[in-house]
Amino acid sequence: SRHINVLGLNKRYPGATGPDALESIDLSIEPGEFVTLVGASGCGKSTLLRIIGGLETRTGGDVCIDGVPVDGPGVDRAMVFQHYSLYPWLSVTDNIRFTRKLKAHTADSTSASVEAASGRADTLIRVMGLGHVRDAWPNQLSGGMQQRVAIARALMPKPPILLMDEPFGALDAQTRDVMHDLIRHLAKVEKTTIVFVTHDVDEAIYLGSRVVVLAPRPGRIDSIHAVPLPAQ
Numbered sequence: 609s610r611h612i613n614v615l616g617l618n619k620r621y622p623g624a625t626g627p628d629a630l631e632s633i634d635l636s637i638e639p640g641e642f643v644t645l646v647g648a649s650g651c652g653k654s655t656l657l658r659i660i661g662g663l664e665t666r667t668g669g670d671v672c673i674d675g676v677p678v679d680g681p682g683v684d685r686a687m688v689f690q691h692y693s694l695y696p697w698l699s700v701t702d703n704i705r706f707t708r709k710l711k712a713h714t715a716d717s718t719s720a721s722v723e724a725a726s727g728r729a730d731t732l733i734r735v736m737g738l739g740h741v742r743d744a745w746p747n748q749l750s751g752g753m754q755q756r757v758a759i760a761r762a763l764m765p766k767p768p769i770l771l772m773d774e775p776f777g778a779l780d781a782q783t784r785d786v787m788h789d790l791i792r793h794l795a796k797v798e799k800t801t802i803v804f805v806t807h808d809v810d811e812a813i814y815l816g817s818r819v820v821v822l823a824p825r826p827g828r829i830d831s832i833h834a835v836p837l838p839a840q
C-alpha cells in the first residue's frame with residue numbers, strides 16, 4: 609500500500625470554455641485507506657482518478673505516490689472501470705492470468721514464480737465465485753460475471769493501489785452486494801490503498817473508510833472519516 613498526495617491540482621481540458629475540470633485540489637491518502645470519492649456528475653471525479661492513474665495529464669499542481677510524480681515511471685497502479693474490457697479470445701482463467709504486467713514478469717522468471725502466479729489466479733477465481741465458468745469465454749457470461757473477471761484480473765498482480773471508477777455501476781443489485789463484500793474483504797486482507805469513484809452516496813458510505821466529497825466549487829474538498837469497521 610502506498611501514500612498518494614495531491615497538492616494544488618489543476619486540470620483544464622484543451623479547448624474547454626467553462627471553468628476548469630479541477631481547481632486547486634488538495635488530497636492526501638494514507639497507505640491502506642479505502643477512500644470513496646463522491647460528487648455531482650461532471651465535478652471531476654473521473655478526471656482526478658485518471659490523473660492519479662497516470663492516464664490523464666494535469667495542467668497545474670503536483671500528484672505524487674510515495675513522493676514520486678505520477679507521470680514518472682515505476683509506480684504500480686491498477687484501474688477498474690464501469691465498462692470492463694476482457695480479451696474475447698482468452699478463457700476466463702487466461703484473462704485473469706495473462707495481465708500485461710504478469711507476462712513481462714514471467715518472461716524471465718523462474719518456474720516457482722509462474723506457479724505462484726497460477727496459485728493466485730486460482731485463489732482469485734475461487735474468491736470471486738468464478739470456479740464454474742473458469743473455462744468459459746467472456747461473451748458467454750453475463751455482464752456481472754464479466755465484471756468479476758475484470759476485477760480479478762486487476763487484482764492479479766497484487767497492485768498496491770487500486771483505482772476504481774464506478775466499477776459496479778452496471779451491475780444488478782444482488783451482484784453488487786456480493787462485490788461490495790468481496791472488495792471490502794480484499795482491501796482488508798491485502799491492505800491495498802483504494803480510491804473508489806461513485807455517484808452513489810450509500811455505496812460510498814458503506815465501502816469507504818473515508819468518504820471524500822468533491823464539491824463543484826474551486827478548492828472545496830471535504831472528508832468524512834468513517835468509524836473503523838469492527839473486526840469480522
Ligand code: ADP
Nearest residue numbers: 621624629647648649650651652653654655656
Ligand atoms: P465526473 O467523473 O465527476 O462526472 P469528469 O471528470 O468526467 O466528472 O468531468 C469533469 C469535467 O470535465 C466535465 O465538465 C466534463 O465534461 C469535462 N471532461 C471530462 N473529460 C473530458 C475530455 N476528455 N475532454 C474535455 N472535457 C472533458
Ligand code: ADP
Nearest residue numbers: 621624648649650651652653654655690773774
Ligand atoms: P463519467 O461522468 O461517468 O465520468 P462521462 O459519460 O461524463 O463519464 O464521460 C465518458 C467519457 O467521455 C470519458 O472518457 C470522458 O473523458 C469523456 N468526456 C466527458 N466529457 C467530455 C467533453 N466535454 N468533451 C470530450 N470528452 C468528454
